[in-house]
Structure formats: structure tokens, C-alpha cells
Amino acid sequence: MVQTKRADFNGLAKELGVSPVSVRIMRNRGMETKEAMERYLYGTLDGLYDGALMKNMGEAVAVLIKKLREEKRIRIIGDYDIDGVCASYLLLTGLRRAERELGKGTGPAGSTRIDYEIPDRVRDGYGINEAIIRQAAADGVDTLVTCDNGIAAAKEISLAKELGMTVVVTDHHEVPVEEERQVLPPADVVVDPKQEGETYPFREICGAVVAYKLVEKLYEASGVHREEWRELLEFAAIATVGDVMRLQDENRILVKYGLKQMARTRNLGLRKLVEKTGLDITDLSAYHIGFVIGPCLNAGGRLQTAKAALRLFLSEDEAEAERLAEELKELNDIRKDMTKKGEDEAIAQVETQYMEDKVLVVFLPDCHESLAGIIAGRVREHFHKPSIVLTRSGDMVKGSGRSIEPYHMFRELTKVRELLSKFGGHPMAAGLSIKEEDVPEFRRRLNENAVLTEEDFIPRVWIDVPMPLEYVTEGLVEELKRLEPFGQGNEKPLFAQKGLMIRSLRVLGKNRNVVKLGLVTDTGLSMDGLLFGDGDAIQRELAGKDRIDIVYYPDINEYNGNRTLQAVIRNYKAAG
Numbered sequence: 001m002v003q004t005k006r007a008d009f010n011g012l013a014k015e016l017g018v019s020p021v022s023v024r025i026m027r028n029r030g031m032e033t034k035e036a037m038e039r040y041l042y043g044t045l046d047g048l049y050d051g052a053l054m055k056n057m058g059e060a061v062a063v064l065i066k067k068l069r070e071e072k073r074i075r076i077i078g079d080y081d082i083d084g085v086c087a088s089y090l091l092l093t094g095l096r097r098a099e100r101e102l103g104k105g106t107g108p109a110g111s112t113r114i115d116y117e118i119p120d121r122v123r124d125g126y127g128i129n130e131a132i133i134r135q136a137a138a139d140g141v142d143t144l145v146t147c148d149n150g151i152a153a154a155k156e157i158s159l160a161k162e163l164g165m166t167v168v169v170t171d172h173h174e175v176p177v178e179e180e181r182q183v184l185p186p187a188d189v190v191v192d193p194k195q196e197g198e199t200y201p202f203r204e205i206c207g208a209v210v211a212y213k214l215v216e217k218l219y220e221a222s223g224v225h226r227e228e229w230r231e232l233l234e235f236a237a238i239a240t241v242g243d244v245m246r247l248q249d250e251n252r253i254l255v256k257y258g259l260k261q262m263a264r265t266r267n268l269g270l271r272k273l274v275e276k277t278g279l280d281i282t283d284l285s286a287y288h289i290g291f292v293i294g295p296c297l298n299a300g301g302r303l304q305t306a307k308a309a310l311r312l313f314l315s316e317d318e319a320e321a322e323r324l325a326e327e328l329k330e331l332n333d334i335r336k337d338m339t340k341k342g343e344d345e346a347i348a349q350v351e352t353q354y355m356e357d358k359v360l361v362v363f364l365p366d367c368h369e370s371l372a373g374i375i376a377g378r379v380r381e382h383f384h385k386p387s388i389v390l391t392r393s394g395d396m397v398k399g400s401g402r403s404i405e406p407y408h409m410f411r412e413l414t415k416v417r418e419l420l421s422k423f424g425g426h427p428m429a430a431g432l433s434i435k436e437e438d439v440p441e442f443r444r445r446l447n448e449n450a451v452l453t454e455e456d457f458i459p460r461v462w463i464d465v466p467m468p469l470e471y472v473t474e475g476l477v478e479e480l481k482r483l484e485p486f487g488q489g490n491e492k493p494l495f496a497q498k499g500l501m502i503r504s505l506r507v508l509g510k511n512r513n514v515v516k517l518g519l520v521t522d523t524g525l526s527m528d529g530l531l532f533g534d535g536d537a538i539q540r541e542l543a544g545k546d547r548i549d550i551v552y553y554p555d556i557n558e559y560n561g562n563r564t565l566q567a568v569i570r571n572y573k574a575a576g
Contacts, residue, residue, distance in 0.1 A: 003028040022483065086236070145168045175194055
């Protein structure tokens, strides 16, 4: 599918100092005005929005500064994913630093009066709960500060208030709605850009960015230099990518400059983790955060405890940081093996039992429940159908679902809500709990209700520009780098050309997972194409074929001091 949004591509290109191709890509990413494109191309940290614009931010800062001055015990309640861990680190660091600046802290690491709790994914589930609140009361905690959770915890926060605690909620999730009205928890202050009457210009930020903005105002109120706040930027960036937020507007600036900040980070734990994963800290991309660093940070919360990742960030001891980084990498390696096993079992189950189903419901009783969402995503990608993976959890079955564009998963679950003990989510993903004996009926009803057609199961590849290889230059490749970081909402541009001649084909790599194609256009231009996958299977598929249609991204191959243009092939179709 070719994107067809309209604009004065040549006029805007002249005004912005880029090629019409870049303007077309920006238009395809939703930018309509010259001002929006200028911010995208040339935005700096000075363009970040002031945290004071967020509704109730001033009240939250006033409450926390008062508590710090009064030397009250404060406990941060985070979440077990990458966003919750980064948000917890930001609040813990920010509150302890503000405390020291106010002359109330004890020692360089800050007072033990400010601590944290992160729920256990399996035992506690998501967010603040009654056990955490009662433990805080028993420990003499005066104030609870949530991050990346709390907006839907009205009952739990009511208990905290009954026990005499002050509660500040910081979150970024949707506010629960009853009878078309938002229902806020009874906290002393709620900071969440999704609430009614919000005054912040950009609401699609993660929990750690909300925390980052709170720290900005805490530092201002306590007299900490603004540069110290800027140095924490990398954690807002890691969480933004890890929580799969749209890399648009402020998020893109945060990630762009957060990656640069990581290159000179002073955080020992982060440095050690980058080392353990074999990456170069001076050359990190959003891809590295999303698919290498992020999964390691999430692995603790999935298989053991998210506190390991937070302890890594807080560590100031070389040996401890080394050990924690190694642990998280090993946990992620285990998680990858477990995920692959679950994925293979799920695909085999579908192929032997459910190939005719429009909505795939797979039950893997022995699979670790924290992996259900990842496996559901893999099954969805494999079959391009809405997919729900269920696992056994105590005396119940828990599951996660991942959907395709034409299927609103949350809405479809509401139609079978009487079968579910608990569920939640949005159009593209959901979580649920169900009794094991109800699983067959659940599968039957979802499929009975589904109005999907065969057309809906055909995956669509969106192309920015049908662009012949003759148009590819080093200058264009360098210009496209200015559009980084790429990710959710700012996807890597894709181009296409049909009918290229295949002059040669070689399978490369120790694992034979790279195919190098010699391609020739009708005008006689030759260029290498790189295709990643099962090299032997691709070679068999292309045997005897002399032409190929490709969807590609242009790149430069540097080898022995030589620079040559190449096409990195994302999708292909054999012809001839």
C-alpha cells in the first residue's frame, strides 16, 4: 500500500532545506504544517514543554516539598515494567536530591526516609494494592507517591486515606470512566495528562516522562541546578521507547537527545548493562533500547523481580553493578529461550487445531504467565490474526491478546464479559482472567461474533515512496538519518521498486541468515540488496527466478575503506 497524503512537497522542501522525499515522509507521519516539520527536523531540548503546564503539577510539588521539609517518610510505588522502573528511579533520585538541597538528607545517597516498593508481577499483579498499603502504614510511611500506576486504584487509595496517609498519584494511563464521566482516585493530588481539563500540550507521554517533569519542578522549587535534571533525560528516553510510546512531538526530542545523553552517562549500572549486551554506548539507537536493553530491564520483572533493574540503576559499586547487569542479561537469555519454546508450541497448536478460526485462542498451561503477551504478539505476526495466549495461574487461567487493525479486541471482549472474571485493554491489546472450564466456550463465542473477512487477514506493507534505485544517493541516505530516531509512530521509511533483475545470489553468515543479492535495474544500474532471514529457504524460493519486486531502505556499506550504496530489503516478491 502506498501512502497518498497530499502536500506542496517541492515548496516545503525548499523552505525546510531538505529533499521532497523527506517532506513526503514527514507528511506520511502525520505532520501537516511547516512548523510541525521544523520542530521535527530541528527541535532541541529547549523545545521541551514546561512541566508546570501539567494539571496539578504545582500542587504535587507543594505537597512533596512540604513533606521533605517536615522530614516525613515517603514511599514510591512503581510498576514492574521498564516504564515503572525508570519512573521509580527518577522519583527516588529526584526526591532524595531535593531533600539534600533542602538540608534534610543524610549522606550522598539521600535519606532512608525515601524508599520504594514495586509489586511482584505474579503475586501482586499490576499497580498499588491493599497489601502494599497496609505494609506502608505498618512501616510508618506518611506519603505514598505512585508512578506509572494509581489512576485506576480508587478502592486501594481510599484505604490509604483511611489509614491516614497522603497520596500523590502520577500516571499516564487512561482515567476510568463510569456513565461517561471520569472517575479519579481520592488521592490528595493526581497528575495524569489523560485527565479532563488537562493543560499540557502533549498527552501521549509515558509514566517516566510524567515523573521526569515532576522532578523538573521539584528541582526548581528546592534550588537544584537545572543541568542536574537534564542529566536524568536518558531514563525518560529509555522508558519512552521501552513503553512503545509514539515517537512524535516531545517524545521524539526526548529520545533523540536522551540517546546522546546515554553516550556520556554517569550511571554505572546503565553503562554495565550496555557493556554486557555487547553494544557501543556511543552509538545507541532506539532499536537497541527497544530490542536489547529494554528486554533485559523487563526480564527481572517477568521472571524474578523488577527491583533488580532498579537496584542496577541505583548501584554505585562496580562489582555490584557488574553482577546485577550480568543477572539481568542471563534472565533475558532464559526468557528468550522460554518465549521461543512457547511460540513454537502455540504455532503448532494453531496449525493442528485452529487454522479455520478467525480469532486464535491458544492455551499453554505450563507457559510462564509473564510471557503470554510476547507470545501472543508472535502468533499474531505469524498468522496475521487476532491472537490470545492463555496460561495457567493458580486456580485461574490468565491471558494476553494482541490484535490486528480491523479487530477491536477490547470491544470484542466486552461482548463475552460474563465469561471473564477480569479483563482490560484497548483496540490492539488486552489482558484477561477466566476459569479453565470456560476456555472452550470463550474461544467459540469470540469466533462466532467475529465479522472478519479473508481480506482482513492479508498483512499490509505501507510504502512511503515508490522509488527507483537510481534515485538513491549517499546524500539521501545521510538526510534520512536526520529523521531518526525511528520507532513507533515514526517508522523507518520504506521505498519500493518492481521488476529488478537478479544477477547473483549468495547466502552469508555463520548461521546462513543473510542473503546478498546482486540487483540490476532496467537502465543497467547495479546495486547490492541485503535480505535477512532463513538464507537457505530464501535461496530455494528464488531459484530459477530472474526478477524480484522489493520493499527496501537505502543504506551505505562500508568495507575496507570503501563506501557503496545498498538496499536493505524488508519485503520481497519473486517474479519471472
